[in-house]
Amino acid sequence: MANPTPSQRAWQRFRQNRPAVMSAWFLGLLVVGVLVWPLCLKLGGEPFARAHRPDQITDHQFWPPNAINWCGTDVHGRDEFSRILYGAQISLLVGAVGAGVSLVIGVLWGAVAGYVGGRLDSAMMRLVDILYSLPSIIFVIVLITSLEGLLKNWLAAMGSPALANSARLIFLFVGLGAVSWLTMARIVRGQVLSLRSRPFVEASRGLGAGPLWILRRHILPNVLGVVIVYLALTVPAIILYESFLSYLGLGIQPPMASWGSLIAEGAEHINPLRIYWWLIVFPGGLLVTTLLALNFLGDSLRDAWDVRSGN
Amino acid sequence: MYFLRRLLALVPLLLVISFLAFALVRLTPGSPFDRERKPESPEIERAIQAKYHLDEPFLKQYLRYLSGLLHGDFGPSLKYRNHTVADIIKQALPVSLMLGVVAFGFAMGVGLPLGFITAARRGGWPDYAGSFFAILMVCVPALVMAPVLIMVFGIKWRLLPVALWLSPWHLVLPVAALGLSFAGRIARLLREGMLNTMKSEYITTARAKGLSENAVLFKHAFRLAVLPVVSYAGPLLADLLTGAFVIEAIFQIPGLGTHFVNSSLNSDYTMTVGLALLYAALLVGMNLLVDVAYTWLDPRVKYE
Numbered sequence: 001m002a003n004p005t006p007s008q009r010a011w012q013r014f015r016q017n018r019p020a021v022m023s024a025w026f027l028g029l030l031v032v033g034v035l036v037w038p039l040c041l042k043l044g045g046e047p048f049a050r051a052h053r054p055d056q057i058t059d060h061q062f063w064p065p066n067a068i069n070w071c072g073t074d075v076h077g078r079d080e081f082s083r084i085l086y087g088a089q090i091s092l093l094v095g096a097v098g099a100g101v102s103l104v105i106g107v108l109w110g111a112v113a114g115y116v117g118g119r120l121d122s123a124m125m126r127l128v129d130i131l132y133s134l135p136s137i138i139f140v141i142v143l144i145t146s147l148e149g150l151l152k153n154w155l156a157a158m159g160s161p162a163l164a165n166s167a168r169l170i171f172l173f174v175g176l177g178a179v180s181w182l183t184m185a186r187i188v189r190g191q192v193l194s195l196r197s198r199p200f201v202e203a204s205r206g207l208g209a210g211p212l213w214i215l216r217r218h219i220l221p222n223v224l225g226v227v228i229v230y231l232a233l234t235v236p237a238i239i240l241y242e243s244f245l246s247y248l249g250l251g252i253q254p255p256m257a258s259w260g261s262l263i264a265e266g267a268e269h270i271n272p273l274r275i276y277w278w279l280i281v282f283p284g285g286l287l288v289t290t291l292l293a294l295n296f297l298g299d300s301l302r303d304a305w306d307v308r309s310g311n
Numbered sequence: 312m313y314f315l316r317r318l319l320a321l322v323p324l325l326l327v328i329s330f331l332a333f334a335l336v337r338l339t340p341g342s343p344f345d346r347e348r349k350p351e352s353p354e355i356e357r358a359i360q361a362k363y364h365l366d367e368p369f370l371k372q373y374l375r376y377l378s379g380l381l382h383g384d385f386g387p388s389l390k391y392r393n394h395t396v397a398d399i400i401k402q403a404l405p406v407s408l409m410l411g412v413v414a415f416g417f418a419m420g421v422g423l424p425l426g427f428i429t430a431a432r433r434g435g436w437p438d439y440a441g442s443f444f445a446i447l448m449v450c451v452p453a454l455v456m457a458p459v460l461i462m463v464f465g466i467k468w469r470l471l472p473v474a475l476w477l478s479p480w481h482l483v484l485p486v487a488a489l490g491l492s493f494a495g496r497i498a499r500l501l502r503e504g505m506l507n508t509m510k511s512e513y514i515t516t517a518r519a520k521g522l523s524e525n526a527v528l529f530k531h532a533f534r535l536a537v538l539p540v541v542s543y544a545g546p547l548l549a550d551l552l553t554g555a556f557v558i559e560a561i562f563q564i565p566g567l568g569t570h571f572v573n574s575s576l577n578s579d580y581t582m583t584v585g586l587a588l589l590y591a592a593l594l595v596g597m598n599l600l601v602d603v604a605y606t607w608l609d610p611r612v613k614y615e
Contacts, residue, residue, distance in 0.1 A: 130327055135594055137553045138571070138587050145575045145583055146335045240452055247454045247557055248572050260454065267458040267561055270473075275462055284455035291450040 006305075010225065013304040020300030023293035030290065034092065037085045054082040055255055062269075065278050072278035075269060083257055084283050090169075090258035091239055091287070094176060095294075098238030099231050101177035106184025107220075107227055113185070114192030115215060121189075128185050136179040137241060143178060144250055147171040165253060172242065172251050180238050184230050191223045225305035232298035236291045243287060259287045314603060321595055328591045329380070329584070333373050336580045363389065376584075385585035390577045396585040399570055404589075406476060407566035410558070411551050414486045418493035418547070423540070425494065426501025430536075431528055433506065442502065448495030454557045457488035461561070474563045485562045489554055493547055497540055504536035511535075534608070541605055545598040552590060 004012070014020060041049045050056060051068050058077035065072045071080040113124040131139065151167055195201060201218050209217075243260025245251035247267075252258045257265075266279030360366045364375060379386055385396035422445075429441035464484060465473035472481050508514065509532055517531045556568035563569075567586060574582035 133595055135549045135553055135590055138590050141575050142332055142335055142587050263454055270461055272466055275466055280458045288451050288455060295450060
């Protein structure tokens with residue numbers, strides 16, 4: 001390659017970073033495992049499914065890890081391994097939703113504010129500043145609490161508990177989505193603001209290009225690196241928020257599970273007589289490993305795209 | 312002068328926050344008394360509504376709440392009927408502050424030396440071991456760290472109490488569980504700051520003057536390298552306060568976090584809004600302090 005584009009150069013640098021590549025493999029395998037495991041349960045035959053179904057209540061309570069229940073069983077004799085993989089669905093989905101919101105709303109918000117400038121810019125960024133100055137988790141808790149009131153009314157109207165549970169899940173996504181785009185909007189706005197007055201953009205404008213064309217053709221490709229880096233750093237933060245809320249009982253409600261609620265269940269059964277370490281170590285270990293992998297990935301992407309840590 | 316203006320700017324900010332919180336909580340349907348037994352008659356229900364002014368128009372409720380706030384009155388708790396929110400804050404705030412301040416000190420006390428050593432011995436084994444420890448700590452959230460510490464130190468070895476808030480010994484596990492991940496973050500920030508600073512020309516000058524390596528590191532590099540840590544102190548305090556929710560829940564510490572989470576679970580609206588406001592005020596106040604510390608440490612920084 002005589003003249004690699006910035007993306008190609010970043011990709012080359014990324015490939016040479018061994019911890020980052022290992023992290024990417026780990027995350028890929030985790031996603032595959034989460035997707036394939038339900039299939040295994042379906043195809044593995046009745047005895048296999050009976051031992052591993054995440055909501056199958058048995059009388060094997062608090063079995064330590066063994067040949068059948070690889071991560072032991074919980075208070076209701078449910079297979080912990082299966083529950084962790086099912087919990088991963090929620091935890092990873094929340095991360096993906098946070099990334100999606102910060103990609104769509106954050107990038108658009110920042111790009112429009114930075115490009116249009118003037119009064120619209122100050123109005124839009126003032127809102128971001130206010131939301132930013134609130135401690136985000138407190139904001140999310142207040143939001144979820146007030147949405148809960150809405151939920152109660154719906155319930156009275158329709159009276160379906162299954163619907164209530166999925167509504168609660170959506171509220172959790174809304175709440176976490178609401179805080180996930182703020183950093184992205186700020187960063188993108190700053191980048192767009194500096195790009196807007198660069199000579200090549202002025203030249204394009206001078207040649208008669210419209211604002212949409214300039215945004216799409218000149219501005220967005222140039223903020224791509226920053227956007228990718230902050231996406232990679234948003235995901236672990238959102239996953240952590242979700243486990244935090246679910247741990248406190250404000251997030252996922254049983255019988256659904258996420259890593260946070262699984263750890264909370266394990267912590268509930270800590271007692272001085274017997275130590276059920278597998279209920280903490282396995283979900284906690286997977287959470288920690290995932291966060292570690294995502295952070296390695298984010299750091300190496302930052303190095304690869306050579307993004308300066310702004311503030 | 313600048314800080315005076317910042318201080319004044321806090322007033323509208325807090326007003327906006329209080330309005331947002333109040334509106335969010337009040338305008339969504341559902342009454343705080345929904346979870347209780349239905350009152351015997353509509354008259355009783357109306358009486359309860361009137362007692363807590365829930366029957367008034369929204370703006371009037373908000374103004375009433377604001378004027379109460381000016382007198383330090385956060386209103387009555389809707390769940391603990393005999394206590395006002397201010398009462399509960401008075402009991403819980405010292406506990407939370409104590410936990411937060413000690414954890415902050417712990418995070419600095421572990422993180423700064425760790426960052427300094429990894430930077431001073433970069434490339435050597437203390438750097439690899441220390442840096443790995445630091446990033447591991449960053450990725451172990453308090454909700455994982457706390458149960459593990461309890462199982463190991465509290466139950467397996469029976470060295471430390473596992474819950475409650477009685478003696479200084481009861482502080483050890485909560486503080487460690489809360490502070491370690493921040494210690495890791497501080498260490499990483501300081502290491503990066505030191506490595507960046509060591510490249511600057513004034514360090515070469517200091518070396519050329521014949522100063523010992525220790526003097527260069529301590530007197531010249533550290534002072535500038537610690538600045539990223541100082542600017543992180545604002546978000547750090549915010550995360551400490553909210554991280555304490557989990558710690559207070561698991562160690563059964565009667566602090567603000569416990570009350571905030573419970574108020575949210577019980578739809579105790581006045582409590583939720585009051586505590587959210589208190590948290591917001593604490594945070595913007597501390598961010599201001601951080602900025603003051605910043606100008607004091609780095610005279611080149613001038614806020615205009």
